[in-house]
Amino acid sequence: xxxxxxxxxxxxxxxxxxxxxxxxxxxxxxxxxxxxxxxxxxxxxxxxxxxxxxxxxxxxxxxxxxxxxxxxxxxxxxxxxxxxxxxxxxxxxxxxxxxxxxxxxxxxxxxxxxxxxxxxxxxxxxxxxxxxxxxxxxxxxxxxxxxxxxxxxxxxxxxxxxxxxxxxxxxxxxxxxxxxxxxxxxxxxxxxxxxxxxxxxxxxxxxxxxxxxxxxxxxxxxxxxxxxxxxxxxxxxxxxxxxxxxxxxxxxxxxxxxxxxxxxxxxxxxxxxxxxxxxx
Amino acid sequence: xxxxxxxxxxxxxxxxxxxxxxxxxxxxxxxxxxxxxxxxxxxxxxxxxxxxxxxxxxxxxxxxxxxxxxxxxxxxxxxxxxxxxxxxxxxxxxxxxxxxxxxxxxxxxxxxxxxxxxxxxxxxxxxxxxxxxxxxxxxxxxxxxxxxxxxxxxxxxxxxxxxxxxxxxxxxxxxxxxxxxxxxxxxxxxxxxxxxxxxxxxxxxxxxxxxxxxxxxxxxxxxxxxxxxxxxxxxxxxxxxxxxxxxxxxxxxxxxxxxxxx
Numbered sequence: 001x002x003x004x005x006x007x008x009x010x011x012x013x014x015x016x017x018x019x020x021x022x023x024x025x026x027x028x029x030x031x032x033x034x035x036x037x038x039x040x041x042x043x044x045x046x047x048x049x050x051x052x053x054x055x056x057x058x059x060x061x062x063x064x065x066x067x068x069x070x071x072x073x074x075x076x077x078x079x080x081x082x083x084x085x086x087x088x089x090x091x092x093x094x095x096x097x098x099x100x101x102x103x104x105x106x107x108x109x110x111x112x113x114x115x116x117x118x119x120x121x122x123x124x125x126x127x128x129x130x131x132x133x134x135x136x137x138x139x140x141x142x143x144x145x146x147x148x149x150x151x152x153x154x155x156x157x158x159x160x161x162x163x164x165x166x167x168x169x170x171x172x173x174x175x176x177x178x179x180x181x182x183x184x185x186x187x188x189x190x191x192x193x194x195x196x197x198x199x200x201x202x203x204x205x206x207x208x209x210x211x212x213x214x215x216x217x218x219x220x221x222x223x224x225x226x227x228x229x230x231x232x233x234x235x236x237x238x239x240x241x242x243x244x245x246x247x248x249x250x251x252x253x254x255x256x257x258x259x260x261x262x263x264x265x266x267x268x269x270x271x272x273x274x275x276x277x278x279x280x
Numbered sequence: 281x282x283x284x285x286x287x288x289x290x291x292x293x294x295x296x297x298x299x300x301x302x303x304x305x306x307x308x309x310x311x312x313x314x315x316x317x318x319x320x321x322x323x324x325x326x327x328x329x330x331x332x333x334x335x336x337x338x339x340x341x342x343x344x345x346x347x348x349x350x351x352x353x354x355x356x357x358x359x360x361x362x363x364x365x366x367x368x369x370x371x372x373x374x375x376x377x378x379x380x381x382x383x384x385x386x387x388x389x390x391x392x393x394x395x396x397x398x399x400x401x402x403x404x405x406x407x408x409x410x411x412x413x414x415x416x417x418x419x420x421x422x423x424x425x426x427x428x429x430x431x432x433x434x435x436x437x438x439x440x441x442x443x444x445x446x447x448x449x450x451x452x453x454x455x456x457x458x459x460x461x462x463x464x465x466x467x468x469x470x471x472x473x474x475x476x477x478x479x480x481x482x483x484x485x486x487x488x489x490x491x492x493x494x495x496x497x498x499x500x501x502x503x504x505x506x507x508x509x510x511x512x513x514x515x516x517x518x519x520x521x522x523x524x525x526x527x528x529x530x531x532x533x534x535x536x537x538x539x540x541x542x
Contacts, residue, residue: 106311162535172358172360172362173362174365175332175358175362176358176362176364176375178332178350178357179330179332179350179355179376180350180375180376181349181350181352190375191364194364194366195366197366223335271365271367271406271407272365272407273365273407
């Protein structure tokens with residue numbers, strides 16, 4: 001038997017013992033994810049029901065669910081929810097597209113980085129609330145200023161993620177593209193973009209998380225609808241159950257949208273050979 | 281003449297003089313092993329021939345045409361496989377022939393998979409391959425472009441002895457079947473003596489040719505006594521190392537400090 005035959009036999013043996021490839025999370029993962037909040041709610045409900053806690057300022061789950069039910073029954077919940085989701089969706093899309101484009105340009109072209117990056121980094125340091133009066137002046141009190149504020153929140157993590165990850169793509173795989181004489185466009189399309197996809201997904205997730213934060217700030221600036229409005233309304237009318245209900249909806253929406261993003265992008269990063277995948 | 285290197289010199293921007301004025305002619309179908317200690321400019325030499333680096337002075341010519349950038353007739357196999365981790369074995373191998381029609385791609389793919397004996401691995405991702413398999417994919421990726429000049433930069437150095445022996449056999453089979461001109465950089469005297477028609481021993485500071493040793497033995501050489509040749513190579517290497525009292529040059533660092541896009 002030659003060395004080649006021996007190697008082939010060894011490879012066949014390894015292949016037959018290998019588990020099938022999968023990027024889906026384990027079945028028990030969703031249950032584990034809700035375990036802690038459900039336990040927390042149960043404990044709080046028992047404490048309030050048994051009179052050990054008043055539940056006046058932090059209402060028990062039963063009152064929060066009742067508040068949610070009332071909002072749902074009148075159709076208010078969907079109305080506010082749709083307004084908020086719409087703003088986050090448009091803000092996220094605008095911020096992510098701008099972040100990817102500008103991050104791509106500054107990550108790829110040294111001259112663009114020298115020209116643009118210092119200014120963008122300075123803008124990144126400005127607190128989000130500082131933009132509010134300016135955006136109201138520029139875009140008015142209605143939707144545009146709110147979407148613009150969310151887009152700013154989403155833009156910076158996406159920009160930073162794309163620009164930094166492009167700059168740090170392994171020289172060795174870029175040289176593979178050069179050996180095969182790829183044009184600049186093909187180098188971006190076939191090597192640089194796929195190489196930064198995992199970092200891009202992380203940036204998008206960070207951006208989306210900030211989008212949900214910024215929508216509250218946006219809806220505090222004179223909104224008449226949206227979950228942020230429910231928060232302000234609950235505070236002004238002394239309805240903590242409505243405030244906590246709105247916070248709960250924010251948490252669910254944030255987690256759901258993040259999960260959706262992960263699910264949609266999972267096939268794009270399935271090639272990664274990482275520690276987490278090894279465990280699954 | 282297939283390859284002609286004339287007064288080839290390379291100084292990196294950090295001042296490291298990797299190659300002095302180097303002259304070398306390589307015939308079509310010849311296998312040349314380049315051997316030398318660390319920092320004598322072996323890898324730089326391959327990068328200049330491949331067009332990945334441009335020379336400070338001098339020229340590389342293929343069929344009389346000057347190589348200014350990566351050339352369609354030249355392919356380089358690196359020390360590490362450098363497979364694109366998001367592509368399957370099949371996609372990695374076909375990376376350089378995407379411009380061809382699917383029928384031709386399929387025909388070439390089947391042929392090279394046969395050559396490197398990876399027929400049942402097309403759909404695997406690089407993370408699912410062993411080091412030897414990954415290097416065979418890298419060889420297939422270069423072969424599928426049907427290069428006239430195949431450059432190999434210590435391609436088997438990170439592999440175990442068994443895999444290395446198997447891949448050296450593969451390389452000779454490839455040379456026998458397709459007959460490319462091969463320039464292989466190696467640290468391994470055994471490898472140089474087993475594979476090459478001519479062994480070029482280099483010396484550092486700056487990198488230049490110290491001696492050329494003709495290996496006038498037929499290939500393959502499993503049954504042949506290579507000891508007299510290995511002795512000559514070893515003696516030349518000793519002279520190469522004794523010829524300089526300068527500290528070892530870190531050319532890898534010089535290369536990795538180069539920007540790869542704008």
